[in-house]
Amino acid sequence: MAYSIQTVAKKTGLAISTLRFYDKAGLLPFVARDSSGYRAFTDGDLALLHTIVCLKNTGMKIADIRRYIELVMAGPTTAKDRQALLAAHREVVVAKQQEIARSLAEIDYKLQMYASPDAEAKVAQEWALASADKEKNGLPNPFTA
Structure with missing residues (x-):
């Protein structure tokens, strides 16, 4: 079955302009054109498009x-090259995932601090430390009025 670009946009949640951009960027060479010159996507094309979106969403250039x-x-003789490309990208994604996990832990720590019964005292202590560091290093102190 062949799908129009409008149908593919609805199925994937991608804007038509994004699909056209992907095509112009050389990411959709597998999409055929019908007799009127319109893109005609197949189920196989949608599967490849799904992979493209996955790679884009995970930060691949x-x-x-x-x-x-x-x-x-x-063709199939490039399986090892594809594997190498995806393995390298996976390492980047895992590193980013670890960075996000560390950032999330910091956010959770701050949320717990602000939700604690002595939140104002903890915030005052944090504020005093930041203020003292500025003064100690001879920097302008935005923490004092």
């Missing part, structure tokens, strides 16, 4: 996604 698609288009 357009050039690297294009390279991945080129490897897909080159």
